[in-house]
Amino acid sequence: MKINEIIKKRRKDLGLTLKQVADQLGVSESLISRYESNDVKNMKVDKIAPLAKILKTTPAYLMGWEDNPTPPKPTVDTSMLTEAELAEFEKITGVNQQLFFNGVENDHDMDVFKEAVLNIILANRKDKKD
Structure with missing residues (x-):
């Protein structure tokens, strides 16, 4: 087509x-x-x-490069975060979505960003334990 x-x-x-x-x-x-x-x-x-x-x-x-009009929405698993960590994660990603993505939903880029934030939070958790 x-x-x-x-x-x-x-x-x-x-x-x-x-x-x-x-x-x-x-x-x-x-x-x-x-x-x-x-x-x-x-x-x-x-x-x-x-x-x-x-x-x-x-x-x-x-553009006709993909066959699926609605690819599955990527997700970032935050289930391992504590309540405080999840609140921090949502604060950081929410503010940055407005600042850097200007409110535009770009699932791939936003998920890459969320994954990075998640990794930082988990690394900070590990550093606090050491």
Whole structure:
């Protein structure tokens, strides 16, 4: 499937109108229609990730590089943290999501960051015991 077909199919699968997608993307409804009809041959790169987010998928799926529109959401296992450590973990990751990710959900990058924070907390626990 071509990118225009993928965009249209995904939008319809989610029950979104052209207007809803356009409003969320901050473009005209006619531009989304032109994306879907393949009238726009070179979609601007800065539109792909936000469009993927609106369509609840990945940029790679929109580009036709992945087959699964909704890959499983990665998770970081925090079950081994104490209540105080979990509170610290949530504080650090929450603040940094706003500061560095500007509130944009990027599951992969955020999970890499969360994994690093988790490792630091666990390393600090070990240092306190030694």
